[in-house]
Amino acid sequence: MSVCIKSLIQNLNLVIGCNIGCSYCYARTNVRRFHMTEDFAKPEYFPGKLRLLARPRPQNLFLTGMSDFARWAPAWREEIFAAMARNPQHQYIFLTKRPEEISFSTTLDNVWFGVTVTSSRETGRIQALREHIRGGHYHVTFEPLFDDPGQVDLAGIEWVVIGTETGRRKGKAVTHPAWVHSLTRQAQNQGTPVFMKEDLLPILGEEQMIQQLPPAMDRVWEEQKAWQKQPKTEF
Numbered sequence: 334m335s336v337c338i339k340s341l342i343q344n345l346n347l348v349i350g351c352n353i354g355c356s357y358c359y360a361r362t363n364v365r366r367f368h369m370t371e372d373f374a375k376p377e378y379f380p381g382k383l384r385l386l387a388r389p390r391p392q393n394l395f396l397t398g399m400s401d402f403a404r405w406a407p408a409w410r411e412e413i414f415a416a417m418a419r420n421p422q423h424q425y426i427f428l429t430k431r432p433e434e435i436s437f438s439t440t441l442d443n444v445w446f447g448v449t450v451t452s453s454r455e456t457g458r459i460q461a462l463r464e465h466i467r468g469g470h471y472h473v474t475f476e477p478l479f480d481d482p483g484q485v486d487l488a489g490i491e492w493v494v495i496g497t498e499t500g501r502r503k504g505k506a507v508t509h510p511a512w513v514h515s516l517t518r519q520a521q522n523q524g525t526p527v528f529m530k531e532d533l534l535p536i537l538g539e540e541q542m543i544q545q546l547p548p549a550m551d552r553v554w555e556e557q558k559a560w561q562k563q564p565k566t567e568f
């Protein structure tokens with residue numbers, strides 16, 4: 334049975350805000366609705382949340398749920414990566430739509446750098462990711478999808494996530510099943526795990542859903558399941 338990706342990967346929004354300006358941005362809508370910051374177009378850093386990394390129980394943490402890694406200030410990146418180095422129990426996941434703006438490297442192995450590709454015109458971002466960010470692991474998220482990305486160069490990509498636009502935006506993009514199957518085939522041909530997000534369920538049907546994590550994230554998830562079964566007093 335398919336699951337919500339948020340049950341496997343938790344958001345930790347150390348930075349809130351982004352000035353890339355995607356029309357379909359759900360983070361902007363939520364930040365404005367709940368008045369989380371004054372101006373979503375001005376990314377803000379919340380260093381107080383770094384203490385949450387010190388939790389001993391491992392988590393798969395998505396750090397760019399309300400921001401874009403390319404628009405983080407270098408000083409923020411430095412401080413956050415230093416905290417990550419002190420807390421190797423977690424897997425850390427990042428996404429960007431502007432890999433060409435970054436020049437970044439890390440020696441940490443539990444870091445996942447990814448690009449979002451939403452159309453055939455944006456597949457070049459995958460090469461930009463490989464060129465501009467060194468170290469860790471690479472992944473690609475295809476969501477939302479406005480057309481068929483076609484044949485994609487997935488060399489070195491260790492995880493592929495596919496979704497469709499969520500929310501109630503007028504004229505929102507709907508991912509075509511054939512695009513999902515094509516991307517899945519390409520990833521599977523090279524042994525790369527594929528995760529179809531839960532919103533694809535009504536489009537594909539349960540039998541077609543594939544939800545795989547890379548082994549390192551899978552290990553964390555298995556550990557989480559084990560401690561979730563423990564009585565609260567043992568936390």
Ligand code: SF4
Binds near residue numbers: 401
């Ligand atoms: S890059 Fe992400 S956070 Fe930034 S506007 Fe686009 S969807 Fe929103």
